[in-house]
Amino acid sequence: MFKTTHRMFLAAALVTISGLPATAEIPANLQETPYWEAEVESGGLPPIAERIPQEPLIVDLAAKGRDFGTPGGTLRTMVTRSKDIRQMVVYGYARLVGFDHDYNIVPDLLASFENEDNRKFTLNLRPGHKWSDGTAFTSEDFRYWWEDVANNELLSPSGPPDFLLVEGKPPTVSFPDETTIVFEWENPNPDFLQSLAQARPPFIYRPSEFLKKYHEKFANPEDLAFHVEDARVKSWAALHNKLDNLYKYDNHELPTLQPWFNASSGKKIRYGFIRNPYYHRVDSKGVQLPYVDVVEMEIVAPGLVAAKTNAGESDLQGRGLAFRDASILKKGEAEGGYKTLLWKTGVASQIAIYPNLNFEDEAWRNILRDVRVRRALSLAIDRKTINQALYFKLAHPGAMSVLPTSPFYDEANAKAWAEYDVDMANALLDEAGLTERDRDGVRLLPDGRPMELVIETAGERQEVENALQIVTDTWREIGVDLVMRPLDRDILRNRVFSGNTMASVWFGWDDGIPQMHTSPAYLAPTDQVFLSWPKWGQYYQTNGGSGEPPDMPEAELLMKLAHDWEIATTDDERAAVWTEMLKIHADQLYAIGILNGAPQPIVVSNRLRNVPEQAMWAWEPGAHFGIHRPDEFFFAD
Incomplete structure (x- = not known):
């Protein structure tokens, strides 16, 4: 139901990219995503080789003991409050750096990073990486956030976030070129990388090309005044903060780097999240992730999550379920077409x-x-x-x-x-x-x-x-x-x-x-x-x-x-x-x-693959499903 609507939206929003430099290292076996074939053929979307970074993150599923998937399908899940559509950012778990299954910190959105005595961190972006609307993801997005958002008194009255202050002092941040960002402190900041890998990431970057239209430093004054009046807010800063919500995920126009982006405007009972055509992860057979085309997230009353899951109305469900639901969920497996897993929990106390x-x-x-x-x-x-x-x-x-x-x-x-x-x-x-x-x-x-x-x-x-x-x-x-x-x-x-x-x-x-x-x-x-x-x-x-x-x-x-x-x-x-x-x-x-250690029921459709049988359900570290990489889950049929 979301595919046709989103294609109309995407056709208007996408920027056609002219082509990659001759030195681009594109996998020889790269495959076009079936979901976007029509857009590519019509010229509304660049081909896959021009959408992914020159150095994509290649995922070897065989080495991870997982199956290679086939793209397609709609995954259904539920949350209990409209504000919890932000779980798509948590589950998507696209981070500058993230935790692997052994809780080591590894590059993700970043191509690499260097850590010099926990005082100087050099972040290296993937050349050719793009936001979900096709605009370039570069060091300018970091510079914009640091200089024009975090250090703008109107947008950030309290200044940069605490995790960037060491002995009360902010870092020196520099941007040597389009793909390099350097954070440097006088004293060690050993928590810097882990903070970037959190379930709720700090987002030390912004889609600058989109947000500059709403910043007094860059926008045309008349256009900005119109936008402020149209949004019925008091100032340009209020408008900017309203639109700048990478974590809340409720602004369908805001570009993202997550595997799926919000294609639903306004408040709804059911939200649709569409596969990001510019996502940076590709399996070693040349298939761009995520495998699942669409995620439908339904807002239901807390007391109904277990009942609706029992009725087979969710393909992947952990949130809203408790151990007391396990027995009734087990009884409904055959009719509901799912299985109930019991994962360990990572909180210090249940x-x-x-x-x-x-x-x-x-x-x-x-x-x-x-x-x-x-x-x-x-x-x-x-x-x-x-x-x-x-x-x-x-x-x-x-x-x-x-x-x-x-x-x-x-x-x-x-x-x-x-x-x-x-x-x-x-x-x-x-x-x-x-x-x-x-x-x-x-x-x-x-x-x-x-x-x-x-x-x-x-x-x-x-x-x-x-x-x-x-x-x-x-x-x-x-x-x-x-x-x-x-x-x-x-x-x-x-x-x-x-x-x-x-x-x-x-x-x-x-x-x-x-x-x-x-x-x-x-x-x-x-x-x-x-x-x-x-x-x-x-x-x-x-x-x-x-x-x-x-x-x-x-x-x-x-x-x-x-x-x-x-x-x-x-x-x-x-x-x-x-x-x-x-x-x-x-x-x-x-x-x-x-x-x-009370077990957490995880309900998984019989059609869904690559969901681990035994795993850890934890907010930190792990982002619930995030560390288990839902972009690698796929439907067998």
């Missing part, structure tokens, strides 16, 4: 309770900041019962720490304060001075209020509510009354960030499998999204403009250690920092993990 150390209620804040209280709460959780009741013993009970596949795993951290021990929990609460109880056995705060611990949830995962019901029963044995309050996800986060939430529950760290090159910044109070210290994170993120500075010794030490990692010069020094920071978390229990 369910974690976050006491808010920045809670606005002073009495409760003091209680939650007492490590004896946090340890008692952890000891009074019957993790084995939760694992048996919710996950049929397939998950792993334990505190929140990194997973065994990380080189920094330590079994002592995983077990710290995680054994079910009601007697020790009661003793710790008594030691903390919470000895008085009401007639129902609920402990009393120093000001006489009952110890009713309100835990707010996003209300999206039934297993969270089920787990908290079990925790409610065991916490009663230590005189703590758990009150559960489900909220909308955005409301929950806003309440936490403002200090209005006493405690919340969410996943553990996104990256539960950090490698030697991974920054431990997320273990320190550097971001408000760690729900135990939102105010401390705000303080760091705004350079003291809002929030509160960390005022607990261990949190201050975490900040120092994170900085030590940044300036370290050897892997041994960085590993020592990781070890110490993880030990602090295990000891202090800033987040109370319940279990990890």
Whole structure:
């Protein structure tokens, strides 16, 4: 349904390229993509040899143990909110550099890169690489972003992103030629490359030819004024920021480098994403990726994802499914024409309770900041019962720490304060001075209020509510009354960030499998999204403009250690920092993990190939399906 519409759009938007230099190294067996044959024959699109870079990324599927595919087909999948069409950027996982299956950082959009002591990075583009509209992808796109967006006060009031600031100083950025960009710092920036490989990439480039039409420095003033008025925004900067949304993916006119681009304008129930005719990856048989022509992404209510998947209405589904859905999905396989895989999960904890150390209620804040209280709460959780009741013993009970596949795993951290021990929990609460109880056995705060611990949830995962019901029963044995309050996800986060939430529950760290090159910044109070210290994170993120500075010794030490990692010069020094920071978390229990490794159901159409039977479902590192390369998935028929 999207093909005809998009061909009309593409014919108007594409720029015909005259031809490649004689030195271009085009694979001899290069094949035209059937989807675009009509456009090529009519002259509306250049032939494949003129669309791909002179040095495309050649994918040897045989060496990866995968099958070579045949282009074609429409892949159906679902998300639960319109804003989640951005998952196409996550799943597409076209990055300057990305993680391979062993979590090594390798070039992708880049032809190559050089790293000189983590201080100087030279990025080499692929000659002849083009955006999805046929315009050239060159160093000018990096220069435009750096000089005219990131360092423009109207477009970027806070300046360049934090990951580019080292000791508070930005890099020197130069552009020696069309395919070379150099980032250079006085001090090491060991997190630079990994930041480029994230599930949500920082996009240190922009489609400059498209966006210059909306920038006061380059646009015709009269034309720009018309565009501003037509878009009903207040200024050219507001218009530019509205259109400049490579991650949101909701501007169908904005060129992209991803395997599929958005061909749907406006808000819809079903979005269509069309194969990028200029995509840079080609299999070793000369077939341009992606194999799948169209991806249809349907917006459905959260409660309907499993049911519609069970009915065979999705060809590839992970998002919106939980382990509790596995049994019903298994039963529907024959009729639905799919199979249900169980992948490992990469989050540090499937369910974690976050006491808010920045809670606005002073009495409760003091209680939650007492490590004896946090340890008692952890000891009074019957993790084995939760694992048996919710996950049929397939998950792993334990505190929140990194997973065994990380080189920094330590079994002592995983077990710290995680054994079910009601007697020790009661003793710790008594030691903390919470000895008085009401007639129902609920402990009393120093000001006489009952110890009713309100835990707010996003209300999206039934297993969270089920787990908290079990925790409610065991916490009663230590005189703590758990009150559960489900909220909308955005409301929950806003309440936490403002200090209005006493405690919340969410996943553990996104990256539960950090490698030697991974920054431990997320273990320190550097971001408000760690729900135990939102105010401390705000303080760091705004350079003291809002929030509160960390005022607990261990949190201050975490900040120092994170900085030590940044300036370290050897892997041994960085590993020592990781070890110490993880030990602090295990000891202090800033987040109370319940279990990890709960299997993630992945539903795959019987027709779809190259989807791994066993894999890791992780946001960081991995971008969910992204690291498994959906551009290599194909339909067998």
